[in-house]
Amino acid sequence: MFYVHAVPLRNAAALLLAAVALVGATAPAHRAPGDPAAVSAKLSEWKVELSKRSVAAGSVTFTVENVGSIPHAFEVEGQGIEQETAVIQPGSSATLTLTLKPGTYEVYCPVGEDSHKKLGMETDLKVVGATSSKSSAYGESEMSEAPARGEKAQAIRVTSGGPVIQILPGPFPFPDSAAPILKQFGDEREGLESQVKNGPYSNNVTPISGSFTFAAWDKGAVRDSVDGVAEFTTQDGARWRLALDRVQTKDVPHHPRFGGVILGLYYHGNTQVHTPLVPTINSAVALWAFGHLYKNGALVTDNAMVHVMLLSRTRRDGDFALACWDCSKNKIDELQLQILPGPGEPKFDAPGGFLFVNWEKSSSAKPAS
Ligand SMILES: [Cu+2]
Known part of the structure; x- marks a missing residue:
């Protein structure tokens, strides 16, 4: 990290x-x-x-x-x-x-x-x-x-599994819990409050299909890296492909102060680390990267802003509604892929202009070295 x-x-x-x-x-x-x-x-x-x-x-x-x-x-x-x-x-x-x-x-x-x-x-x-x-x-x-500390390299390989859901824009289901935390977010508060009303942290989901595997290395200092591919078909039938080959090192909107690869972290929600619009979770890996994004085989951007986490489950089986405000004790098997346009680039041709996809029963292992 x-x-x-x-x-x-x-x-x-x-x-x-x-x-x-x-x-x-x-x-x-x-x-x-x-x-x-x-x-x-x-x-x-x-x-x-x-x-x-x-x-x-x-x-x-x-x-x-x-x-x-x-x-x-x-x-x-x-x-x-x-x-x-x-x-x-x-x-x-x-x-x-x-x-x-x-x-x-x-x-x-x-x-x-x-x-x-x-x-x-x-x-x-x-x-x-x-x-x-x-x-x-x-x-x-x-x-x-x-x-x-910089010599301590750790690695993880993550493989997607279980139901795949696309998250569509909608209201955030825990506005009362998030409100006291949002007060402390200063400049970011306005953007976050609009996401409470209609954003990508909603119960509005639809089943889709696809897969995602990647390996990530937390090498301290500035040598973190990532290598992986996600392929999925969204609700509208579009085929998306994302290739990850470099971590992101600059501020991400709503994800301030973070970059690279972080293995094993307890955060979000009421810890006041990171965006408060994700319940408090425990993560096996969190990373921020740039991605090459293709839609139906055509390049959309080489600068998609990507945030990935393998975290303790936040959603119910069956309807996949967010099920807890503190989800930190749940099993770590939810793989979240969040893709946003690069700085200054147009919104994606997808509901809300973003691509948020979860694989609900995913797993991780140490990669063979
Ligand atoms: Cu502190």
Whole structure:
């Protein structure tokens, strides 16, 4: 997985500043016994930054600021301790004072059953014997950990199965549940509210036929990739073919801050990650890609915007109405394919101008390497 905000340059500048600061650093200031150590923390999408990576054992006060745009929280876990703040709204702060023994502690955002943690909101804190405290600046964690994390490649192969349904425009069936979440979506709210009235997250479905198989690789950094083909015949008899060969790295309307391939994530709905117009689900894979789309053998576009998920089932057997607002405990077998026109391209010649297709009994495996 990777993040699409334009932070790398700023990070690079911060790292340079941090390096300069480290060169100029002198011996750490001693504090009187009994004085709590102070650590400040910044939460944002999707990272946790600590002012220090290492503190002396004893009482430690964390001052935590949410500098992001959605609610977060702060948890410290390790050496038998597991303590967290309440949820912190964007622009607000909280403090947490703990007595910490020497050892390594995991520091992360616990919102969304670890979905924020999986998206990158985690780091660690070393607590050392009281006399050998050493502090360092923001940014050192990225220097020491990013390369190791980038090597972690995971892969999945997904095969479609079961009934195939095309989702047609219609009202979203959980408007009361979605309303409080939509309030936090700022600029996006208007578009989402029109999708509540008549959009692609509806109970208005029709059985069709087709198949979809793909393999996807989550390689960290910017090397995620995908390879797959979907073929289906829509309600109107049109034959569609979609070839996937490259992941998408820029913001997608209504899918901000995401790109590439993410394996194993719990999100949507009330976790406030991603569009709230999908119930809360657990996913084996979520990916964003560009696709080559053909209709009846003729190329429609090389830039179709594609979002794919294999997720815990959201729809009923039989009539395929959305059946739950929190579907995260259900079996993971629903394969969703969502295809939208590329930026500036005309709507597809299909109801609502989009192609949303589900395969209701799909499966996944690790691909042979
Ligand atoms: Cu968070």
